[in-house]
Amino acid sequence: YFIQSNLSKIVQACNITLRNLWVISSKLSFSIKKQLVHCLILSRLDFCNGLFYNLPAYQIKRLQKVQNDCVRFLYGKRIKHFDRITPFLKEAHFLPVKERIRFKIALLVFKSLNNDVPDYLRQHLQIKTEPIHSLRTEDDFFLLENSCVPHLQRTERAFSHAAPSVWNKLPYGLRSASDTQTFKKDLKTYLFANYFT
Numbered sequence: 001y002f003i004q005s006n007l008s009k010i011v012q013a014c015n016i017t018l019r020n021l022w023v024i025s026s027k028l029s030f031s032i033k034k035q036l037v038h039c040l041i042l043s044r045l046d047f048c049n050g051l052f053y054n055l056p057a058y059q060i061k062r063l064q065k066v067q068n069d070c071v072r073f074l075y076g077k078r079i080k081h082f083d084r085i086t087p088f089l090k091e092a093h094f095l096p097v098k099e100r101i102r103f104k105i106a107l108l109v110f111k112s113l114n115n116d117v118p119d120y121l122r123q124h125l126q127i128k129t130e131p132i133h134s135l136r137t138e139d140d141f142f143l144l145e146n147s148c149v150p151h152l153q154r155t156e157r158a159f160s161h162a163a164p165s166v167w168n169k170l171p172y173g174l175r176s177a178s179d180t181q182t183f184k185k186d187l188k189t190y191l192f193a194n195y196f197t
Contacts, residue, residue, distance in 0.1 A: 003051060003157075007059055014041050014066045018073060025073060034092070037070045045097065050104045053162040063097045070094075090196050099191040102166050108159070109144070109167045110175075110183050124160040142175040143168050 017040050025033065045063055052060065068085045075088050089096065095103060111117045112125050128143040144164040156162070167175065174190055177183035 003055070004059065007052065007055075007062065010044055010047075011062050011066055014044055015069075017041055017044075018066070018069055021073060025076065030074065033074050037074060041066065041070055042094075046100055046104065049097075049101050050108060050159070050162070051157070053101050053105060053166075054157045060098055067094060067097055086196075093192070095188060095191055096195060099195050103187060103191055105159075105162050105166045106170060106187055107180075107184060109163045110177070111180065112163075113142075114180070116180070121159065124158075125163055142172065 021033075021036060021040070028036070045066065052063070068089070071085055071088045071092055071094065072079050074092055079085070079088055108117065108121065109125065112122045113127075115122070126145040128145050144167050146164045146168070170187075171190065174183070174186055177186060
């Protein structure tokens with residue numbers, strides 16, 4: 001209930017901000033609009049968004065609608081009422097909400113594995129141990145142990161369950177990145193290409 005209540009507050013705050021931005025939209029250039037959207041709205045959508053992992057689709061759609069409205073604000077009359085928003089989302093180079101959530105979780109895992117987060121996060125992750133008689137395909141030292149299958153859907157959203165689920169699906173080259181900035185850049189490129197192709 002807390003997550004849903006918090007999500008509703010985020011959506012409400014973003015919609016109020018966006019309505020206020022529409023009032024002055026005719027006076028703003030595209031680049032200024034984009035900066036304002038990033039600072040005032042997308043930053044709210046991204047704050048602690050790892051908690052929204054595995055939420056029901058209808059809840060994610062509420063957040064996605066906010067982002068879609070941001071794109072309509074950016075492009076104005078270029079987008080007709082019944083136009084598909086996806087091409088403009090791609091043109092603006094915005095990761096969709098669901099991918100932004102995966103981005104946040106993967107980044108937290110990367111930082112955890114590189115001792116760049118508090119202990120309370122690191123202690124929920126465990127590197128997969130190599131079998132005694134391993135196959136060549138199992139020589140991947142950047143996989144996480146999967147937690148036991150939870151009986152409650154709420155538990156599936158816990159970091160200890162979400163982290164291995166997101167991290168282990170990333171390509172080996174991405175998981176073995178050497179520094180945070182390279183990882184963030186390559187991760188966004190991967191998620192962006194994966195979604196829009």
